[in-house]
Amino acid sequence: MDRTGLLIILSSPSGAGKTTLARRLIDWDPTLAFSVSATTRPPRPGEVHGRHYHFTTREDFAQQAGDAQMLEHAEVFGNLYGTPRAPVEAAMQAGRDTLFDVDWQGGQQIRASALGGHVVSIFILPPSLAELERRLISRRQDAPQVIAARMSKSRDEISHWAEYDYVLINDDLDTSFQQLVAILTAERLRRERQKGLGTFVKALMEG
Numbered sequence: 437m438d439r440t441g442l443l444i445i446l447s448s449p450s451g452a453g454k455t456t457l458a459r460r461l462i463d464w465d466p467t468l469a470f471s472v473s474a475t476t477r478p479p480r481p482g483e484v485h486g487r488h489y490h491f492t493t494r495e496d497f498a499q500q501a502g503d504a505q506m507l508e509h510a511e512v513f514g515n516l517y518g519t520p521r522a523p524v525e526a527a528m529q530a531g532r533d534t535l536f537d538v539d540w541q542g543g544q545q546i547r548a549s550a551l552g553g554h555v556v557s558i559f560i561l562p563p564s565l566a567e568l569e570r571r572l573i574s575r576r577q578d579a580p581q582v583i584a585a586r587m588s589k590s591r592d593e594i595s596h597w598a599e600y601d602y603v604l605i606n607d608d609l610d611t612s613f614q615q616l617v618a619i620l621t622a623e624r625l626r627r628e629r630q631k632g633l634g635t636f637v638k639a640l641m642e643g
């Protein structure tokens with residue numbers, strides 16, 4: 437059935453599991469597009485330019501944001517992050533759903549944009565702050581002071597949980613993944629999103 441692509445926003449405090457869940461969702465449905473953000477953060481070991489992020493300078497970032505090439509942008513943990521607009525619009529027009537891993541500021545801006553009617557937003561909570569810290573440490577990607585800074589902002593991020601359509605507690609990863617699949621499946625089936633439904637039902641009744 438023909439439909440416009442959804443914008444599926446995942447937000448959480450750093451380390452709660454957005455990236456892990458987004459990757460599993462894309463493995464489950466490879467037609468999902470992942471919105472590759474631009475950032476001024478330096479790459480972590482193993483991160484690939486153009487796949488995980490578009491790594492850029494503050495000057496380039498400011499120019500893109502000034503030219504309205506970003507759907508949203510924000511400063512997070514002292515670095516700039518933003519969503520390039522063109523790939524999102526192209527995916528939507530092609531009927532492909534796009535996944536976003538953005539903070540609460542990005543979530544607010546995308547919801548308030550002209551594309552806001554196509555947003556499905558999901559907030560991911562950790563089972564506890566102690567487990568959140570354990571995950572950030574066990575990821576082995578950030579220096580102890582970076583982890584401390586992210587933990588110190590975790591309550592700020594969590595305070596935005598009620599702005600989201602859905603809230604998951606990511607305790608058991610398989611359960612969270614199944615819950616995400618359930619959300620996506622139900623949202624795709626919403627009556628108003630299935631463009632050809634009226635025509636289909638008319639033909640069904642005449643048949």
Ligand SMILES: Nc1ncnc2c1ncn2[C@@H]1O[C@H](COP(=O)(O)OP(=O)(O)OP(=O)(O)O)[C@@H](O)[C@H]1O
Nearest residue numbers: 450451452453454455456571574575606607608609
């Ligand atoms: N349900 C879970 N149980 C145990 N470990 C988990 C679970 N979900 C994610 N993790 C682990 O926690 C760590 C952080 O996960 P991830 O990188 O996906 O978080 P994130 O929300 O994307 O963080 P950031 O906002 O910093 O990008 C990873 O090592 C991941 O394997």
Ligand SMILES: Nc1nc2c(ncn2[C@@H]2O[C@H](COP(=O)(O)O)[C@@H](O)[C@H]2O)c(=O)[nH]1
Nearest residue numbers: 473509510512517518519537538539541542
């Ligand atoms: N507003 C936006 N936030 C973004 C974007 N891309 C990522 N993020 C958020 O930044 C933090 C840190 O990410 P990390 O990769 O450095 O761990 C995390 O909360 C992401 O959700 C974006 O384009 N816009």
